[in-house]
Amino acid sequence: MSSFAGRMKEYPNISLDCFDRDNLHARAYFLSHCHKDHMRGIKGPKLKRRLRSSSRVKLYCSPVSKELLLSSRKHLFWEQYIVPLELESPTQISLVDEASGESEELVVTLLPAGHCPGSVMFLFEGRRGNVLYTGDFRLALGDVARMEHLHSGGRVKDIQSVYVDSTFFDPRFYQIPSRETCVSAIVRLVGDWIARSALHVVWLNCKAAYGYEYLFTRLGQEFNTRVHVDNLLMFRRMPEILSYVTCERRTQIHACRHRKSQQYVHGNRLPCACGTGADLRVLSIKPSTMWFGERTHASDVVIKSGNDAFRACFSFHSSYCEVKDFLSYLQPVQVFPNVVPMGSTLAEVTRMLRMTCRKRPRDDLAYKPLGLLKRRRRLATLTTAPPDADPDSDDDLFDGLAAALPKKLPRTSRHHPDAPRAAPQATPHTAPHATPEENSLWLVARDRSDINNFMDCTESNDDDDSEEDEQSDRDQTKWLGQRGSPCGEPPKWEDFFTVDSQNNLNGQRQARRPFSPALSGPSSEREDDDDDVADFSLSLSASDHSWQKRDASEADEPPPSSQSSSDFDVACTPDSKRPTPEQLARLYRKLADGDDLSCPD
DNA sequence: GCGATCAGCT
DNA sequence: CACAGCTGATCGC
Numbered sequence: 001m002s003s004f005a006g007r008m009k010e011y012p013n014i015s016l017d018c019f020d021r022d023n024l025h026a027r028a029y030f031l032s033h034c035h036k037d038h039m040r041g042i043k044g045p046k047l048k049r050r051l052r053s054s055s056r057v058k059l060y061c062s063p064v065s066k067e068l069l070l071s072s073r074k075h076l077f078w079e080q081y082i083v084p085l086e087l088e089s090p091t092q093i094s095l096v097d098e099a100s101g102e103s104e105e106l107v108v109t110l111l112p113a114g115h116c117p118g119s120v121m122f123l124f125e126g127r128r129g130n131v132l133y134t135g136d137f138r139l140a141l142g143d144v145a146r147m148e149h150l151h152s153g154g155r156v157k158d159i160q161s162v163y164v165d166s167t168f169f170d171p172r173f174y175q176i177p178s179r180e181t182c183v184s185a186i187v188r189l190v191g192d193w194i195a196r197s198a199l200h201v202v203w204l205n206c207k208a209a210y211g212y213e214y215l216f217t218r219l220g221q222e223f224n225t226r227v228h229v230d231n232l233l234m235f236r237r238m239p240e241i242l243s244y245v246t247c248e249r250r251t252q253i254h255a256c257r258h259r260k261s262q263q264y265v266h267g268n269r270l271p272c273a274c275g276t277g278a279d280l281r282v283l284s285i286k287p288s289t290m291w292f293g294e295r296t297h298a299s300d301v302v303i304k305s306g307n308d309a310f311r312a313c314f315s316f317h318s319s320y321c322e323v324k325d326f327l328s329y330l331q332p333v334q335v336f337p338n339v340v341p342m343g344s345t346l347a348e349v350t351r352m353l354r355m356t357c358r359k360r361p362r363d364d365l366a367y368k369p370l371g372l373l374k375r376r377r378r379l380a381t382l383t384t385a386p387p388d389a390d391p392d393s394d395d396d397l398f399d400g401l402a403a404a405l406p407k408k409l410p411r412t413s414r415h416h417p418d419a420p421r422a423a424p425q426a427t428p429h430t431a432p433h434a435t436p437e438e439n440s441l442w443l444v445a446r447d448r449s450d451i452n453n454f455m456d457c458t459e460s461n462d463d464d465d466s467e468e469d470e471q472s473d474r475d476q477t478k479w480l481g482q483r484g485s486p487c488g489e490p491p492k493w494e495d496f497f498t499v500d501s502q503n504n505l506n507g508q509r510q511a512r513r514p515f516s517p518a519l520s521g522p523s524s525e526r527e528d529d530d531d532d533v534a535d536f537s538l539s540l541s542a543s544d545h546s547w548q549k550r551d552a553s554e555a556d557e558p559p560p561s562s563q564s565s566s567d568f569d570v571a572c573t574p575d576s577k578r579p580t581p582e583q584l585a586r587l588y589r590k591l592a593d594g595d596d597l598s599c600p601d
Numbered sequence: 602g603c604g605a606t607c608a609g610c611t
Numbered sequence: 612c613a614c615a616g617c618t619g620a621t622c623g624c
Contacts, residue, residue, distance in 0.1 A: 001615070020605095036616060044604080167614085207611075208615045286611095290612060316614070342613050 001037045002136070004338040008163055010128040013095045013104060016163075017135060019047050027095040030108070031061040032135025033119035034068040034210060043074050051081055056096050058083045062110055064118030064238065068210065071234035085110050087120065088149055109149045113137040114179075115165075115316050116211035117241070123149060129160030132330070134338070136165045138318050140178065141325045150330065159332040166337035167317040169324075169352065170344050173291040176319040177301050183215055185301040186285060186312045187222050193283045194223065194252040203270055204255040205286040210234075211316050212255065212287065213241045219253055220244025228254040228272060287314030327356035 006018025007026075015026035020041025023029075032038055041047055051057060061069070063084040069075045070082070085091050087110045095104040106126040113119040115136040122133045132150075144150060150157055168176065190202050204227070206212045216227040217240065226246035235241045249256075249272045258271035270282060286305070290313040292298040302312045318326065327335055335353040340346050 035614090037614095173612095205611090207617095211615090287614095288612070289614070311612085313612095314614095 002338050003340060004163065008124075008131055008133065008161065008336075010131045010161060011095075011106065011124055011126065013097075014106070014124075016122065016133050020044055024050050026057070027097065027104075028057060028093060029059040030122055030133070031059060031065055031069065032113065032122065032133070033116050034065050035116065035136070035208065038135065039069075042069075042078075048077060051077070054098060056098055057081065060085055060091075060093070060108065062087060062118045062120045065120070066118075067237050068118055068234050071236070087112055090125075090149065111147055111149060114139050114143075116208070117213055117238070118210075125157075130157050131161045131163070132159055132332070133163045134165045136167070136317060136338075138179070138316055139322060139326060141322055144326045144329045156330060159330050161334045161336060162327060162330060162332045163336045163338055164323065164327065164353070165317055165339060166323065166349050166353065167339045167341060168289075168291065168315075168319050169337065169349055170341040171294060171320055172343070173320045173341070174294040174296070175292045175298065175321050176289065176315045177292075177298060177313050179214075179315075182287075182301055182313045182315075183218050186215060186287070186314075187218060189283075189285060189302055189310060189312065190219055190253060191223065193281075196281070198252070199279060200281045200283070201252045201254060201270065202283045202285060204253070205284055206255050206257075208316070212314075213245075215287070215314070216255060217241060217244040223253070225251055225253060227251065228256050230256050282308060284309040286311045289313070289315045289317075291315075291319065324356060327353070331356075331358050333358050 002017060004017060006015040006021075006023040008014075008016070013027045014030060015023035015028075016030040017032050017038035018040050019029065023041065024046055031042075059078060059082045061082065061084060063086065066082050066084045070079055085108070090107050090109045093106050093108055095106060096102070104127065106124055109123040109125075110120040111123060113121045113135055115138055119135060119137070121135055121137060124131045124133070150159075193200050193202055204212070204215070213235075216229070220226050221244065226244055226248070228249055228251050229245045229247070232242065232245060232247055235245065249270075254270050254272060256270065256272040270280065284306075285302075286309070288311050290301070290303075290311070302310050305311050335357055337346065337349045337353060340349055
């Protein structure tokens with residue numbers, strides 16, 4: 001749950017995801033997505049008065065969030081104040097103080113966040129630096145490198161602060177199975193069950209208002225059916241979702257809810273069939289977050305939790321590993337947590353986030369040639385040499401550090417804070433479906449952040465407290481220990497998927513109840529919502545939604561890598577090229593021999 | 602009567 | 612495996 005108070009220190013005249021208290025005086029509002037914990041005060045009477053007395057204040061959000069927000073009558077008063085912004089379209093905004101007339105210019109860009117329909121991150125660029133507010137997000141490893149608007153001139157933008165979704169920024173939540181793995185597991189579980197008979201139905205015990213839609217659409221596609229939900233109104237302009245959900249109860253897949261859902265399902269009845277004695281076999285699936293430690297061998301993605309009941313892994317938020325990847329890539333000057341992870345403290349999460357930051361302000365650090373490490377600077381695909389570096393000087397070698405590094409570890413220079421930071425070019429960090437060879441190179445590329453992390457931790461010894469040193473040591477061990485993969489050995493989530501239909505789904509027959517015709521009667525009080533949809537068509541962009549249907553041409557592509565939790569079609573970094581197999585083979589030979597990698601072939 | 606806040610629950 | 616959100620009790624205006 002977000003505990004972000006609404007304002008960023010760089011731009012205190014705007015408020016994000018919070019609409020009460022001090023935020024009542026904001027010159028502009030931003031809504032990252034339509035979950036209630038990001039809408040505090042959004043329908044408050046004080047805010048309504050403020051809006052009525054202002055001619056300039058607006059609410060900026062994605063077009064999908066606008067639809068979702070306005071689908072509730074309580075929020076209709078916002079309609080004239082909402083400015084929907086397309087994703088990845090930088091927009092200049094004037095923040096005007098209506099009393100004094102003073103104005104501040106700001107450029108905002110919405111980036112896909114992968115949390116729920118319409119969810120976005122906000123990148124602000126203005127006089128006080130570039131600041132990224134992530135809202136809630138689930139991005140896979142490497143996604144950040146493919147976001148064009150976080151780069152400029154082929155380099156990562158200089159980010160002053162990131163206000164980050166730290167829900168799972170705790171090593172306990174080190175890895176969470178990818179979105180694709182989880183959905184595939186649920187699809188298989190559902191398929192095994194509903195194939196048994198027309199009376200075998202599935203109930204998805206979903207909690208949040210939005211976020212499960214890509215699961216519904218995937219199930220709808222797989223089984224050529226629709227998922228029964230309570231209300232369609234909010235999706236009326238979203239045909240990609242709408243065509244896979246229904247208010248008609250006569251379907252085998254349900255995500256309907258009822259105040260006493262749990263007890264009805266225990267009685268082998270669906271929430272929508274409460275009070276009837278339908279002779280159904282209901283399989284209950286509760287999507288819930290499952291996580292695995294750094295060295296944990298991930299177990300099942302679905303777990304049997306009772307008679308005809310399963311929990312299935314599902315996460316709206318990035319894992320520790322994914323958040324760390326995100327921040328290590330951006331290297332902001334500061335990071336602030338939006339959430340205190342369960343069982344942690346604000347101080348603890350803040351301390352851990354600091355380790356992903358640049359260690360010194362860009363203006364304060366005089367560049368030190370990195371000696372032994374500097375040669376890696378010439379590995380053009382991975383790093384860019386600082387402009388003032390002398391490539392032939394062997395002064396100021398990090399001898400001690402070099403000795404501490406494993407001999408065969410691929411080495412790279414640390415980014416000079418003033419140096420341009422290269423966006424990945426040929427790094428398969430950006431390749432969603434890498435071959436084994438490409439994957440290996442990707443691991444090399446990943447080692448850049450791993451080693452930077454090592455360097456950062458090592459260098460922090462002289463200016464950080466001893467407690468932090470201990471943590472740094474632990475992190476060094478962790479990151480070096482898992483070399484070969486961004487998160488240890490690449491987990492093959494597919495291998496851990498062990499829904500054994502024979503063992504798990506058989507042999508739990510319960511006494512059947514008399515079938516009730518109620519299920520085939522009028523489907524719902526709101527069933528005619530189905531008719532409301534024809535005259536709208538709000539297109540969901542591919543980069544905005546993971547449930548976007550894939551082209552037929554993509555059907556034969558290999559499955560995404562194990563940690564690619566996001567299914568977004570984020571554009572590749574401009575000008576990137578894939579290395580040829582020959583180039584890769586040469587590179588691996590050199591790596592294996594510990595050779596200098598910088599010499600061109 | 603309404604809103605804010607919190608505990609309890611799922 | 613812990614997210615997101617509903618319900619009900621309590622308090623203040």
